[in-house]
Amino acid sequence: MPGGGSGGGEGDNLSMASDLPFLGPREATELQEFSRKPKRNVSRTLGELLQRVGDSTGDNNPASHQVFEVDHDPVYQPAAYMPFVLSFHNLTYSIKVRRKIIPSCFWRTVAHGSSGNVMEDKSGVKVLLNNISGEAREGEIMAVLGASGSGKSTLIDALADRISSESLKGIITLNGEILESKLLKVISAYVMQDDLLFPMLTVEETLMFSAEFRLPRTMSRSRKKARVQALIDQLGLRTAAKTVIGDEGHRGVSGGERRRVSIGTDIIHDPIMLFLDEPTSGLDSTSAYMVVKVLQRIAQSGSIVIMSIHQPSYRILSLLDRLIILSRGQTVFSGSPVTLPEFFAEYGYPIPANEDRTEFSLDYIRELEGTPGGTKSLVDFNKSWQMKNPRISHTNGTRRSLKDAISASISMGKLVSGSSNVDSNLSSSVPIFANPFWIEVLVIAKRSFTNSKRAPELFGVRFGAVLVTGIILATIFWKLDNTPKGVQERLGFFAFAMSTTFYTCAEAIPVFLLQRYIFVRETSYNAYRRSSYVVSHALMSIPSLLVLSLAFAVITYWSVGLAGGTSGFLFFLIFIFASFWAGSSFVTFLSGVIFNVMMAYTVVVAILAYFVLFSGFFITRDRIPNYWIWFHYLSLVKYPFQGVLQNEFDDPSKCFVRGIQVFDSSPLRAVPDEIKLKLLKSMSKTLGMNITSSTCLTTGSDILKQSGVTDIDKWSCLWITVALGFLFRILFYFALLIGSKNKRK
């Protein structure tokens, strides 16, 4: 692909913005919202704040449309209760480096960020995290800084329990207690770098669907709505609430707004801990600032926010409470950004007065990395500096248990999705899924329907392709006769028509792939069951496939002059539908296995070509070499092709070679008809039977026998086609199950 990896980013951003002439003013308005509101500066208690967010919003609360704003004070004053503290000690994580065999374009690694540029010893073991310790507190933003490959994303992954516990050494505790994986999933959220959202849903709808997935069923719809409205204000998305997300083909919200919507979908349940992997990447500085400002509000509403950031701007730095700067998996600085100048001054490399603090520090670290000694001296200095300047220690004595803390937090409105009765076994009391299976299926289907309804061109392209191919086939095979040539052409028509249905499905690959990414994101935090997604996906495809089948069948059936009257038409229609179904299941499955659009398309086209080759049209079953016969039976095209052939030729009263037509396909076709009649007579004598000019010599069943399509009857062909469709849906389910593991080894 042209443009390369690095060059395109900002460019895309700009060209996208250029499609949106009214972007500037809106963003400017938001900026004003941000910069002016603080002047109101009304001091609220934490309880009040939390109440506003989650719990006590009445069904018709008019205040929910107000912008939710908190004190600007960077030194956050927790209320009377003990705040949450996430501590991590000596986190170490290393991987074995293997030579990659599969080309990178084949498997898309889902936003794991980076793992390169880290120390690698002789044995091929790379240490991605080397003895990292630290502490993050409620009400604060902790930011992990460092160059690409320094281990930023890895540290976030480690804290967010996205690294399998066998591989990760070290201890992570919340309020002194070791966190169970299941509990962490309930009280935390992880925001990926990619903004994977349905392009044609509005901001409000996107958040509302997220609420329907994640908030408990016991919560009333109006309270869910109130939560969404509060969140829209918290995210500063009021002016964009009714705007669709948008994509290349559709105007939508700005990049910064999209990122905030993304964050919103992940924090709909108001988690206690929020992890973000480079939330500001790809945004211009104003949008980036607004995103971090939103994160500050979230933190101040009673959450721990931990994010990685490549290089914060001066203004963003002022929002961060705590920094950890990594270099090749080691901590080179840890503390408040305010202490950065002091740190470097004591180290003996003071930051010049006019320089940007982080810019200077990161550049210096980079420079050190290039020296033979590396950053060892700085790492060592940091250790001694940490000893000298310990953080105001957490008073272990008065600390409440984690259970009590979470209970208190929930009672104050946090964790909208959590059940309120936190018993002794915390994690088991929290349901894994908010909704039962069928509700999930319905909500997923509704969302997918809303989205595709607003982008009718996606279906339009497929419909157009079916229409054009149908019309071309109808005209080129116009009113086929029942002569031997006509029979051959019927075979050709069926072969082409049946492969068309499959090829048309291939055009939906990009849509499937987008949905797949959203699926991976959403199931990673148990928004719904994998199975309900698969069922919903299948159900949603049926109406459009029916329309396509009907269009194709109506256009071709009578024009080509196919046999069987109404029942023949119905059977033909059902077969077209069945092969659309099997085809779309097959393509769906492949899009669950191959994540690169171009590669998926190429593979689908190639496999379908082989399916057609082995379908029995190019070479009949009885002539296929034995060692290939398995492929014949694997061919998805075989069954519908065979089915429609049987449907066409199974009428016993129909004759395809009558009397002297028998010579049409022989060298004698040029002989005058009288002589042909004479020939018939003489042959009758030899055979001892009377063959006149009206005797039927080849019936449909003869043709079926010749075509080698008699091994399976047409009803079985239909069931097999439908069953193959189901099989691929099941395989798709397993592909999702295997492919969507989101923990590192």
Next chain:
Amino acid sequence: MPGGGSGGGEGDNLSMASDLPFLGPREATELQEFSRKPKRNVSRTLGELLQRVGDSTGDNNPASHQVFEVDHDPVYQPAAYMPFVLSFHNLTYSIKVRRKIIPSCFWRTVAHGSSGNVMEDKSGVKVLLNNISGEAREGEIMAVLGASGSGKSTLIDALADRISSESLKGIITLNGEILESKLLKVISAYVMQDDLLFPMLTVEETLMFSAEFRLPRTMSRSRKKARVQALIDQLGLRTAAKTVIGDEGHRGVSGGERRRVSIGTDIIHDPIMLFLDEPTSGLDSTSAYMVVKVLQRIAQSGSIVIMSIHQPSYRILSLLDRLIILSRGQTVFSGSPVTLPEFFAEYGYPIPANEDRTEFSLDYIRELEGTPGGTKSLVDFNKSWQMKNPRISHTNGTRRSLKDAISASISMGKLVSGSSNVDSNLSSSVPIFANPFWIEVLVIAKRSFTNSKRAPELFGVRFGAVLVTGIILATIFWKLDNTPKGVQERLGFFAFAMSTTFYTCAEAIPVFLLQRYIFVRETSYNAYRRSSYVVSHALMSIPSLLVLSLAFAVITYWSVGLAGGTSGFLFFLIFIFASFWAGSSFVTFLSGVIFNVMMAYTVVVAILAYFVLFSGFFITRDRIPNYWIWFHYLSLVKYPFQGVLQNEFDDPSKCFVRGIQVFDSSPLRAVPDEIKLKLLKSMSKTLGMNITSSTCLTTGSDILKQSGVTDIDKWSCLWITVALGFLFRILFYFALLIGSKNKRK
């Protein structure tokens, strides 16, 4: 496509970096190069400097490997001669806004940056530039700042003569003389946002090829090499010189290095004016700084550098000599960055002491844009401020003519590509192309060959596809017999084989598209003729197509048991090659018309499917309805299919239906052989001719007649196939001619 426009940028960047574990140290080393070298600070005269760059580098100059470094002094002191001054007065440019009809994914707009977010009046006219004036000087960097859509890129385009002169109002002069378009092209360079480079060439090779294209033929190869070496040092690319550029699949240089190589390819001829559209976009701050540092060096070597930049970091700002800040096409500030605080203070909105100057200014401007009055007050204030603080006026008296100035510049080593005898008619003395046609063809071919040689997997995939399809066809159609069924299967084999060659070509679309982008970039500054690119592209495809043809023909010819012995094989081979040639020409043409990979692939697959449908295999020519016969003759697949059929069946001594085989395709095939013999006898009698069991009843020519492939003989089919290949190459040329216009209307 998933991920959306804005989110992917930085992510890609990071994941790319993660593939490059050694990126960090190298960049760090560079950084050191940058930060340490200035300490040498040897003061040189301009003459010395220029000599180093271009002219006087001896063939074995050992100094050319040294880093080329200039004084750090931001206030550049020009030598005795009068420096170049580019002035522009009242530039105004507006466009009519039309509703776009073609979906954006179809036509890729080539890096024009932005045009949205600008004032649009009732009549649908958008004013992109509104009365912009200013001045850029040799030795300085002028930077155009502003939000997305403020008109940054448009201003750069206007100055670089990339807007047609009918649409652009205002005056642009160089040293007081109006610049001719042709002369500007010779003395300037425009660097696009995208880094379009051959991924498998090293940095050094990339620059060397650029030198071969752009530097005059009269210049010796060793002097070109010396120029490349000097440029490598100037760009700070010494450590990366032997590294390939790289892409997703291959490790290469870093994003910042890639950007500098991009700039290098454009300034190989040491232009007097350099225009850059957001050269730092998509780069991390360290890389961005290094890029601007390089630009400063280039300016100080005697050039005018004009660039757009979204938001410069603190350090980058210190390298810029002059800023123009735009808001919706109007100037809101113009002057040295040092005067920015003073400007805003006088305006009544002082920049707080600790704030980043540009960050603050741009945010404030954005805020103003959101207010009803807009930025009018600031625009007006700027006008009065400009009156009050005029730039130290250019002394018109002593100014030399443009001709003399350019001559002087050339004699001091600038403009390596320009001819040294600048006569009275400046622009006519400069040749448009540096090399004659055939040299261009050779150099382009050599570059393309070097690149593809290092990425053998691209050819490998196509070769693999041909191999696999060949083997499948060879085994499924293993040793076909000459019975009527065998004949039918031969037809099927040829139809499938001939379409395979076309489908295999479709896999090369991404490669064609990348090359196309590079082509647009390079021809925009007359690096070579469009025609030589088309010829070279065609020539380069031939060896690989020959290999593919040979592999396919060898695998299938004997296994399937095709007719004609050695001459038959040769003819088969030639036909396979011809259809590869026609197919690749067709795909090349389409990739010149459709710039979106996915769309191109879909269209190619669909058109090829229709070609196959109309080729004469599914329905013979005599049975195709009259109103479709034109499509039959348009079908690329018809001619090779017909050709190989004739080759197969034109042996008069060969018999396909002999004696009782005549009943094989009739209802009598089940009758015992004795009765069949009797039937033959009785038929002989009736017909009055003797048909025995060895009489040939159907020859090859009968089959050809039946298949309707006798309208054009096989040699004509061959020539038509080859000619169609040429036709599509010519169409490709015209597509390039029309598609690569790089001026705005």
